[in-house]
Each structure stands twice: as C-alpha cells, then as structure tokens.
Amino acid sequence: MSSVADNSQSNTKDYIALVLGWLVPGAGHIMLGDRKRGIIFLVFIHLLFFAGLLLGGIRALDRPRQQLWDYAQMAAGWPSLVGDMVRPQVVKDDVAVIRDSSGKLKKLHHPPGFAPLVQEVATTFCGVAGMLNLLVLIDLFMWVATGEWAPASPVPGEGT
C-alpha cells in the first residue's frame, strides 16, 4: 500500500517536473536529480534566448507577423511568456499597415527603422532556444515514461 502511495507521489513529481521543465528550461532535470545536466540546460538555453533579446530587443518576439517563430519561442517557457506580455506595453510604433505617399494602404512586413538581418538573427536565437528546450523536454519525457534516461549516443573519438 505504501508502494502505491509512493508510486503516485513519484508520478506527480514527474509530471510537475515536465511542466517545470517547459516553464524554466533545465529545472525539470534538476528536480529529478540530474543537477549537472539541468544546470547546463538552464544556463545555455537562457543565454541564447537573452542574447536574442539583446540583439533584437523585444521585437525579436514578433507574434503578429512571425507566428511560426512565436510557437518555437513559446517552447522556451517563461522568457517568452513574459516577453509577449511586456511587448505590447513597450512597442508602440508597430505599424502593420501604412499609407504610402499616394494614399494607398500598404502592408509593412517590418516597422520603420528595422535592420532585417540582425533582427532575423535575434528572432532565430529566441526560436532556436525554444526548440532546444523542446529537445530537453523530450529527454525528460523519456525519463518520466520509461524510468530511464534516453540511450546515449557514441562520442566521436571513443572506441565502440
């Protein structure tokens, strides 16, 4: 009976770790005892996401015009959620449709003053951080589903 209670408690902990692993990249692994890898995921995924925010500003999260990238960025958890909440308060000069000199309506892909190349790099940074967190979540899910971490792959330079 106590083993059934223990099982349900460990299941609850696993599911909480899954949710936490999405919300804070790396926190799921730390919660399940794999602190070393959890800290590596925490540091590097956050580094990449915030490097993207530093390069492109809050406009690196561009939900209205880049929805696919937004879905990827959402996988990074709290930075994307907070950024999407902050963005409408801060960015006031986003003009999706403008009138050109002849008075015709024109759809603008980027607001005025954009630097497309670096801005695209910034969006990519944030999106790739989200996709990396997805990879980490898959690893976490393998542990929750099977009780074992995903099988290791061979390292170049090591014997078979």
Add this chain to the structure above:
Amino acid sequence: MTTATPWIPFVDPLYAVVPHLSHWWFLGLFPMLIVVAVVYRTVRLPPSSSVKKILISSIWAFIICVAVAAIICFGCMLFYHVASRHLPLPLG
C-alpha cells in the same frame, strides 16, 4: 522632431546603439552553433558523464556543424557561379 531616449537593454535592439551591426550578422551564427552543440551533446550523453566529456563532445559536434555548413555554403557558391554562366536561370 524626435527626442533622444535612453537605450534599454533587452527592450531596445542593439543595432540602435551599434549602427553597422547588420554587416556582422553572419558572426551571430557561431554562438548559436556552440549552444546547439552543447545542449545537443548534453542531452545525448548519459547523466553520469563528466563535464570534461560533455565539453569535448560538444567541441566535436561544433566542428562537425561548422564543417558541414562550410561545405554547403561552398556548394551553394559554386552552383551560383556555374549556373549564372551556363544556365538560363534568373539569378540576377
């Protein structure tokens, strides 16, 4: 008339204070590749691996990624130069 506002990190873009940053956009790919290599190798190695093993494995992965990217870019460049001379393609 515009008024100057202070630059706020993570809100305002970096190219607002570094005007020619777009010229160096290509360099941004290297930090991204490093992070991808580190996270990917860390996921694929068992939890008992040492930090040194993760680091060496990540460096290998990064080198392979850069080599593959260089081969693909070289191939694209060759294709562009050959195709623009010999094929009736609208390559500008």
